[in-house]
Amino acid sequence: MTTKPSGTVAGSEPATARRWRSRRRPSASRKLRRAGWLMVAPALGHSILWIAIPVLATLVLSFTDYRVISAPRWVGLDNYIEIWNDAVFRKATWNTIVYTFFTVPVSMAVAVVIAVLLNQRIVGRTLYRAAFFLPHVTATVAIAMVWLWMYNPQYGLLNGLLSIVGLPGQVWLGNPDWALWSVIIVGIWQGIGIKMLIYLAALQNIDPNLYEAASIDGASKIQQFFSVTLPMLKPATFFVFVVSIIGAFQVFDQIYVLTDGGPANATTMMTYEVYRSAFQNFRMGMACAQSVVLFAFLIVLTVVNRRLTGGDDT
Amino acid sequence: MSAAMTQTTAASPVKRRFDGKRIALTCVLAFGAFTMIVPFLWMILTSVKGPGELIEFPPTFWPKEWAWSNYAEALDAAPFATYFRNSFIIATGHTIITLIFGAMAGYALARIPFRGRELVFLGFIAMLMIPTYTKIVPQFLIVKFMPLFGGNDILGQGGSGWLNTWWALLIPGGLSPFAIFLFRQFYLSLPRELEEAARIDGLGEFRIWGQVYTPLIKPALATVALLTFQDSWNNFLWPLLVTTRDDLRVIQVGLAVFRQEETTQWAYLMAGSTLATIPMVLLFLVAQRYFIQGFTNAGIK
Numbered sequence: 005m006t007t008k009p010s011g012t013v014a015g016s017e018p019a020t021a022r023r024w025r026s027r028r029r030p031s032a033s034r035k036l037r038r039a040g041w042l043m044v045a046p047a048l049g050h051s052i053l054w055i056a057i058p059v060l061a062t063l064v065l066s067f068t069d070y071r072v073i074s075a076p077r078w079v080g081l082d083n084y085i086e087i088w089n090d091a092v093f094r095k096a097t098w099n100t101i102v103y104t105f106f107t108v109p110v111s112m113a114v115a116v117v118i119a120v121l122l123n124q125r126i127v128g129r130t131l132y133r134a135a136f137f138l139p140h141v142t143a144t145v146a147i148a149m150v151w152l153w154m155y156n157p158q159y160g161l162l163n164g165l166l167s168i169v170g171l172p173g174q175v176w177l178g179n180p181d182w183a184l185w186s187v188i189i190v191g192i193w194q195g196i197g198i199k200m201l202i203y204l205a206a207l208q209n210i211d212p213n214l215y216e217a218a219s220i221d222g223a224s225k226i227q228q229f230f231s232v233t234l235p236m237l238k239p240a241t242f243f244v245f246v247v248s249i250i251g252a253f254q255v256f257d258q259i260y261v262l263t264d265g266g267p268a269n270a271t272t273m274m275t276y277e278v279y280r281s282a283f284q285n286f287r288m289g290m291a292c293a294q295s296v297v298l299f300a301f302l303i304v305l306t307v308v309n310r311r312l313t314g315g316d317d318t
Numbered sequence: 319m320s321a322a323m324t325q326t327t328a329a330s331p332v333k334r335r336f337d338g339k340r341i342a343l344t345c346v347l348a349f350g351a352f353t354m355i356v357p358f359l360w361m362i363l364t365s366v367k368g369p370g371e372l373i374e375f376p377p378t379f380w381p382k383e384w385a386w387s388n389y390a391e392a393l394d395a396a397p398f399a400t401y402f403r404n405s406f407i408i409a410t411g412h413t414i415i416t417l418i419f420g421a422m423a424g425y426a427l428a429r430i431p432f433r434g435r436e437l438v439f440l441g442f443i444a445m446l447m448i449p450t451y452t453k454i455v456p457q458f459l460i461v462k463f464m465p466l467f468g469g470n471d472i473l474g475q476g477g478s479g480w481l482n483t484w485w486a487l488l489i490p491g492g493l494s495p496f497a498i499f500l501f502r503q504f505y506l507s508l509p510r511e512l513e514e515a516a517r518i519d520g521l522g523e524f525r526i527w528g529q530v531y532t533p534l535i536k537p538a539l540a541t542v543a544l545l546t547f548q549d550s551w552n553n554f555l556w557p558l559l560v561t562t563r564d565d566l567r568v569i570q571v572g573l574a575v576f577r578q579e580e581t582t583q584w585a586y587l588m589a590g591s592t593l594a595t596i597p598m599v600l601l602f603l604v605a606q607r608y609f610i611q612g613f614t615n616a617g618i619k
Contacts, residue, residue, distance in 0.1 A: 047442075153361075
């Protein structure tokens with residue numbers, strides 16, 4: 005019963021098989037193409053709706069006056085002119101730059117030293133690594149809450165420590181001269197972990213022969229650090245620098261919790277002004293213009309950085 | 319003979335100096351690590367101090383009495399349990415969405431030669447580099463004017479759209495180009511023969527993805543899942559913007575709001591902070607390997 009039909013199929017095979025194959029081949033690759041698009045479609049659609057369209061909309065809305073309750077009104081460069089003349093936004097820009105150019109290099113310097121120290125066979129290596137990395141995995145809001153408590157002028161841990169040493173306590177976050185530095189300390193503390201981790205990975209890729217050659221030439225450990233380790237870490241340094249600057253420029257959560265931008269705008273940031281414009285004053289056009297300025301800063305910094313460090317090999 | 323002698327004479331001072339260095343090294347690292355840990359310790363210790371001890375100055379480090387009841391009282395003072403649950407639901411939701419749609423897209427970009435693939439990939443890379451603040455305002459507006467939701471008409475007018483809904487919390491943040499990029503790299507690292515054999519066997523692409531390739535990148539799945547979960551759990555700005563209802567608040571937002579309402583309840587605040595950080599600390603300690611692999615992967619390439 006079963007052999008008979010299979011026999012007839014086998015008999016007529018050459019002609020039908022050829023026809024079947026010639027039709028099937030293009031259809032198979034078309035199937036493949038369709039599957040490819042089908043699989044990428046949900047993610048692509050999601051990204052277009054929630055990233056590509058919003059970016060374009062930010063650009064367009066930045067030239068409008070838009071307060072949600074009525075339709076956007078074209079105002080040309082008015083928002084940008086207002087930003088240029090706005091003392092608070094200028095203060096925010098300055099604060100952002102100060103915050104970035106203290107937190108990023110300091111935490112990078114600490115991170116590279118810790119990474120070099122950890123890149124040896126020592127007892128409890130994983131434990132140390134975990135300790136340094138912990139601030140990075142925990143929520144900034146909750147962590148900032150703890151720092152707020154440690155900075156508390158009346159009962160805080162920091163003033164407690166100062167009083168034990170016999171030094172007068174500080175108001176930390178309440179003092180316009182100290183507030184930004186207090187925020188920067190939190191930024192450094194939280195920023196070390198991820199940089200250390202990237203440096204650790206980069207260190208493991210350095211050829212040990214280089215150190216051997218350097219020590220034969222009589223270079224001390226310190227000299228080796230400057231003549232072998234640091235040059236070899238250049239690509240990692242470029243990468244860490246760019247990513248950290250982009251991150252630091254967008255500092256928001258700790259400002260929201262620690263200072264609310266105060267006192268007297270001493271700690272307000274570009275992101276915080278975007279937030280205020282959009283969600284406290286409901287000036288969406290202005291917020292978009294401010295975020296375009298923020299974006300422009302990031303682009304310029306990345307390009308300049310690339311030029312200066314010549315880090316195109318990452 | 320002379321070589322052997324220099325070796326032995328050289329060996330002991332080197333070893334001695336080495337030990338001194340080792341002690342110095344341990345001291346530096348231990349001090350650094352302790353500085354990193356202190357805020358966490360302080361948080362937990364404060365969360366169990368009684369009201370009298372909180373306002374002692376200079377503060378006591380170790381609590382005299384362990385007031386564990388602070389946790390129960392904090393849960394009464396604000397619905398931290400609800401916040402905790404919401405955060406958990408959203409982080410899990412984001413992880414599931416990423417593992418399905420992110421992995422699918424990553425697979426297609428890595429293994430299926432379809433027309434326009436290079437362009438799509440470049441598009442994802444470009445979108446990967448967009449900072450949060452360059453898209454946040456229109457994202458909020460899309461949510462607010464989402465047609466046919468929350469009393470909105472077909473043009474998105476008249477209601478509140480997705481504001482104060484699970485949709486707003488789950489969908490926009492559900493997938494990131496970064497996860498897609500990571501998945502693509504992982505799928506690219508697998509051999510080509512598997513897909514060819516599977517295709518000759520007549521398996522559909524979805525089955526090749528789900529049954530042939532994905533089981534081979536389980537560690538990568540774990541890595542992306544953990545990073546996604548962590549990112550989502552720690553997210554603050556987006557849930558702050560799209561929710562005002564207490565029953566939809568996530569733990570980070572709930573904590574910030576509680577702080578604005580109860581400025582001096584430090585024990586409760588630290589109890590809430592502990593609840594908001596401990597899951598990530600535990601997750602990190604348990605799955606450290608995957609976290610580190612993920613962050614270094616993300617860092618190097």
